[in-house]
Every structure is written in C-alpha cells, then in structure tokens.
Amino acid sequence: MISSDVIRGYNDTIILFLLLKDPSYGYEISKNIRELTKEQYIMKETTLYSAFSRLEKNQYIESFYGDETNGKRRTYYRITPLGRAYYQEKCEEWFVTKEVVEKFIETSL
Amino acid sequence: MISSDVIRGYNDTIILFLLLKDPSYGYEISKNIRELTKEQYIMKETTLYSAFSRLEKNQYIESFYGDETNGKRRTYYRITPLGRAYYQEKCEEWFVTKEVVEKFIETSL
DNA sequence: TGATATACTATGTCTGTCGTAGTAATAATA
DNA sequence: TATTATTACTACGACAGACATAGTATATCA
Numbered sequence: 651m652i653s654s655d656v657i658r659g660y661n662d663t664i665i666l667f668l669l670l671k672d673p674s675y676g677y678e679i680s681k682n683i684r685e686l687t688k689e690q691y692i693m694k695e696t697t698l699y700s701a702f703s704r705l706e707k708n709q710y711i712e713s714f715y716g717d718e719t720n721g722k723r724r725t726y727y728r729i730t731p732l733g734r735a736y737y738q739e740k741c742e743e744w745f746v747t748k749e750v751v752e753k754f755i756e757t758s759l
Numbered sequence: 760m761i762s763s764d765v766i767r768g769y770n771d772t773i774i775l776f777l778l779l780k781d782p783s784y785g786y787e788i789s790k791n792i793r794e795l796t797k798e799q800y801i802m803k804e805t806t807l808y809s810a811f812s813r814l815e816k817n818q819y820i821e822s823f824y825g826d827e828t829n830g831k832r833r834t835y836y837r838i839t840p841l842g843r844a845y846y847q848e849k850c851e852e853w854f855v856t857k858e859v860v861e862k863f864i865e866t867s868l
Numbered sequence: 869t870g871a872t873a874t875a876c877t878a879t880g881t882c883t884g885t886c887g888t889a890g891t892a893a894t895a896a897t898a
Numbered sequence: 899t900a901t902t903a904t905t906a907c908t909a910c911g912a913c914a915g916a917c918a919t920a921g922t923a924t925a926t927c928a
Contacts (some may be wrong), residue, residue, distance in 0.1 A: 652852065652855060652856055652859060653768060653852070653913090654916060654917080655767050655768035655883085655915095655916085656767070656768030656769065656852070656885080657855050657856065657859070657860070658764050658765075658767050658884095658915065659762060659764035659765030659766075659767065660765070660860050660863070661811060661915085661916090662836070663860075663863060663864075664860075664863045667863040667864070667865070668863075670865070675875080675876095676874095676875065676876065676913095677873090677874060677875055677876085686862050686863075687859050688772065690855060690859050691859045691860075694916070694917055694918090695875095695876080696877095696878095696916075696917055696918080696919095697916055697917065699877075700915075700916080700917095701915090704914095704915085722874070722875050722876070722922095722923060722924050722925085723875085723876095723924095724874090724875065724876085725875085725876080730799060732844070734918075737865075738865075741791075741864050741865055741866075743762070743765070744819065744860065744861075744864050746799060747761055748857065749764050749768070749799075750761060750796050750799050750800045751769050751772075751773075751853065752870070753795050753796060754769070754772060754773045754776040754777070754795075754854075755772075755776070755850050755853050755926080756776070756779070756850055757848075757850075757865065762874085763884090763885060763886080764884095764885085764914085764915080765913095767884070767885075770884085770885090784906080784907095785905095785906065785907065786904090786905060786906055786907085796872050803885070803886055803887090804886095804906095804907080805885075805886055805887080805888095805908095805909095806884080806885055806886065808907070809884075809885080809886095813883095813884085830906070831891095831892060831894080831906050831907070832893095832906085833905090833906065833907085833908085833909095834907080866899075
C-alpha cells in the first residue's frame with residue numbers, strides 16, 4: 651500500500667483521468683481506482699469527496715444529478731474544458747517530477 | 760518549477776539520499792538539491808529544517824556540531840542505519856508509486 | 869430480519885509545507 | 899568604513915489536503 655502523501659499531488663489528476671471519457675460518480679470512481687491499481691491504491695471516501703468539491707470550485711468538473719429512479723440519487727461529475735487543460739498540465743508536470751525524484755533514488759541497493 | 764505537493768512524500772527521501780555518503784548540513788543540502796535538479800526543485804528553508812527535526816525524532820539521522828572556528832557554527836547531520844533502511848524502503852515504494860500514477864497519465868495528449 | 873453494498877454528508881484532527889520575520893556571523897564591495 | 903550579500907539557522911503561525919469517525923438513506927440478498 652502506498653502512503654498517501656506520495657500520491658497527494660495527483661489525487662485530482664487521477665479523478666480527472668477517470669472522467670475524461672464519461673461522467674461518473676463517487677462510488678464508481680473509487681471502484682475504478684481500486685481495480686485499475688489492483689488494490690495498490692485505495693482513495694479514502696472523504697478524500698475523494700473533498701477532491702470533488704475542490705475540483706468543482708475550481709471549475710475543473712461540473713456536477714449534475716443522475717435520473718436513476720431506484721437507489722439513492724447519485725451526483726455525477728463531468729470534466730470541463732478547463733479541467734482537461736489542467737489534467738494535461740499535470741501530465742506534463744509528472745514527467746518533470748519523475749525526473750527530479752529519480753535523481754535521489756538509488757536503483758542498485 | 761514543481762508544485763511541492765507532488766514532492767511532499769519524498770522530501771525526507773531526498774535529504775536522506777544526500778546524506779548517504781557523507782554527513783552534511785542545511786545550507787549545503789539545500790544547495791545540492793538546487794544544483795542536482797538544475798533549479799527544477801528548490802526546497803524551502805523552513806521545509807528543510809522541519810524535515811531535519813522530524814528525521815532526527817524518528818532516529819533516521821543524528822546531529823552533531825561542526826568544529827569550524829569561523830562562521831556561524833553548523834549543525835551537521837549523519838544518516839543512521841535506521842535511516843538507510845527507511846531510505847531503501849522509500850526507493851522501493853517509489854517504483855510502485857510510479858506504476859500507480861502512470862495508470863492515470865495519458866502520454867499521448 | 870439483519871447484513872451488505874451503494875451513495876453520500878458533516879465535523880474535527882493532524883501533518884507537512886510555507887510565508888514572514890528575526891538572529892548572528894563572515895565576506896565582498898562601494 | 900558602511901552596507902549588502904551570503905551563510906546558517908530558529909520561531910511562529912497559517913493553511914491545505916488527507917483521513918478518522920460517525921451518521922443518513924436506500925436497495926438487495928440470505
């Protein structure tokens with residue numbers, strides 16, 4: 651399991667990635683993260699939902715209600731053009747970050 | 760310049776790396792980081808010194824005073840065996856982290 | 869009927885980063 | 899000789915993000 655401080659700067663990016671193709675909602679995103687990483691990373695519920703509100707405040711995502719008639723009503727999120735631009739920036743930043751961190755990692759220990 | 764939230768989980772690792780060979784002190788470590796990363800990452804002074812005290816509290820490093828007779832007396836830090844073990848762990852964790860993050864990064868945008 | 873899965877919200881704590889400011893000594897420069 | 903820059907820190911407080919805990923509400927399944 652990965653300590654979350656490491657991932658901290660990428661939680662928003664992870665969520666945005668999962669919204670690139672289709673809108674989604676909390677539970678589904680959370681499940682997707684778990685499955686995609688084979689349980690190597692599990693985003694805490696509170697972390698996820700607080701990320702949603704931050705992303706929405708920044709206008710990187712928009713919310714709307716699902717029309718499911720059964721079950722509790724879901725809040726769906728859709729990525730905005732601004733969100734896509736931000737996602738792209740973070741992807742570019744990632745390569746720089748990786749380079750920087752790897753200057754301090756010994757591969758041969 | 761990299762946003763520090765991204766590096767957050769690796770500041771301690773960066774410092775430990777720079778102590779692997781020889782003891783060092785704040786200013787020198789700070790300079791080494793700047794130079795090694797070609798100014799791509801600059802650790803803030805307060806971040807650095809608070810990392811020192813955290814690392815010392817965890818017994819990953821030990822401090823001692825330099826014997827320079829001129830200039831302000833420096834506090835040197837030496838990595839401990841526990842620190843080396845921790846450093847190694849973080850290196851191993853890094854590869855997992857990288858794998859995880861890259862599941863959410865689009866290379867072709 | 870009770871457990872489990874879904875789908876959240878609210879509240880408060882903690883940690884690490886960082887802004888700001890201050891202290892103190894030496895070296896360089898005008 | 900005065901002041902500015904560089905070195906080498908310490909103190910304090912603010913803030914953001916992660917997370918623990920708890921609670922609400924619906925549906926499904928054994």
